Amino acid sequence: MDRLERAIVDLLPRLRRFARTLSRDMADADDLVQQTVERALVHRGQWRLGTRLDSWMFRIMKNAWIDESRARRRRTAVLAPEEDGANTGLDGAQALEARLEARAVADAMGRLPDDQRLAVALVLVEGLSYREAAEVLEVPQGTLTSRLGRGRAALLADLAGGAP
Amino acid sequence: MSELEQLMAYVDGELDAADRAAFEARMAAEPELAAQVAAHSALADQIGRTYAPALQEEVPLRLRLAAQAANDGGTRRLAPWIAAAASLVIGVLAGQAIQPPPLAVGGAVPARLALAKALDRDLAADPGPVRIGLTFRDARGRYCRTFESAQDRLAGLACRDGARWRLETATAWAAAASQPDYRTAASETPPAVLAAVDAAMAGQALDAAQERAARDQGWRQQ
Structure with a gap:
């Protein structure tokens, strides 16, 4: 494994998280991660050492x-099936509440247009700055x-209706 | 900047110190603004919580394999069988220290996985999430079996080592969309797995009766 491959392996959990904001179906999300990794390796010459691998x-x-x-x-136009069991580490009422909240948020995210969902995911899920998120989306910061x-x-x- | 954009920028930590102080002064004077900030902060927390569990999950083997597939001219180089066992220690762990990877080339297949159960019990023709292809013995007399796992999207070769199955090689795999309930597993077996079979097989593959007999004896070497 070279340095880039190692860095990509380290990044896989975050790539999977980002993919989940795009696709509710876990297998589809992982397919997207795999496609991304394969494309990145094919175009590895485009990545410059010292720039952020995650943004790229x-x-x-x-x-x-x-x-x-x-x-x-x-x-x-069918929506992906909902995934259960994402919060299996918790117990009882707490787990149920967390799962309901997660489902409501993921449902609401799923109803956003792609461009808005990408902006929300990059800033609020991945914690990118506005400038970085705008670069990822290849749009001016004002658009972001x-x-x-x-x-x-x-x-x-x-x-607002379903908040606990 | 619009009111909403300024509020967002505050919540997201995008304001510089001076603008931040000015905004906080306004919040102190305008309860309505403070309430909006609270709502936006709560939303940000909710969204963060919703997707955080994805970071704790173990990364599927097929993705770790994809990241390690060296690329030469568009063809994926797949590690040969022996080299795979020796060098592809897949548990490169930075960033996922929560649980060790359950499935690694060169490692035992954990008994709790559906894959281990299928390797233990299933015969070549059996339906299920994991399909068994060929069964044969290697030069050391171990029983080896090829498999395709639709749910793991992984195909590979595992050999019986004492009481466990050891994963000898694995590669990303998906059932052909045209025939989701394929029957002839061998035709689906990826070239990398077939190459591993060629390298490992001693003699002929087991026929159905031999396969059943070996299974019924718990895969013990005679």
């Missing part, structure tokens, strides 16, 4: 997802903040 790979995943979701929309604002407003409105 999030951008690859974003593009893979957009390609994939275009194809998917043509095929079917406007998508982020609309996405957040939609999520707040969506979750």
Whole structure:
């Protein structure tokens, strides 16, 4: 394994988390991660040492997802099945509450348009700065903040009814 | 910056010290603004909690394999069988210290996995999430079996080492979409696994009766 491969292995948990914000179906999300890793290795010459590997790979995943979701929309509009058991480490009422909350949030995320969901995921899930997130999405920072604002407003409105 | 954008920038830590102080002064004077900040902070926490568990999960073997597939001219180089056992210690652990990886090339297949149960019990024709392909003996007399696991999206070769199955080689694999309930596992077996079989097999593959007999004897070497 070379340095890049090792760095990618270290990044896999975060790539999987980001993929989950894009696809509810765990196997589909992992397929997306695999595609991203394969594309990254094919285009490894484009990554410059010293720049952020996570941003670069999030951008690859974003593009893979957009390609994939275009194809998917043509095929079917069915939502991916919900995944249970994501919080199996907790007990009883606490686990149930956590699972319900997670499901409500993931449902609401799933209803956002792709561009808003990507903005929310990069900033609020992955913790990127506005500048970094805008670079991943290849848009001006003003576009990023406007998508982020609309996405957040939609999520707040969506979750207002079901909040615990 | 619009009101919402300023509020977001505050919650996301994007304001510089001066703007931050000014915004906090406004919050102190405007309870409505403070309430909005609280709502946005709570939302950010909720979203973080929703996706955090993904970081604790073990990363599937197929993804770790994908990250380690050296790329030469578009063809994926797959580690040969022996080298795989020796060098592909897949548990490269930084970033996932929570649990050791349950499945690693060169390591035992944990008995709790569906894969171990299928290797123990299933015959070549049996349906299930894991399909068994060929069964044969290697030069050391160990029983070896090829498998394809739809749920792990992994194909490979495992050999019986004492009381456990040892994973000799593994590669990413998905059932052909055209025939999700394929019957002839051998036709699905990826070239990398077939190459490992060629390298390891001593003599002929077991026929159905020999396979059943070996299974019924608990895969003990005679």
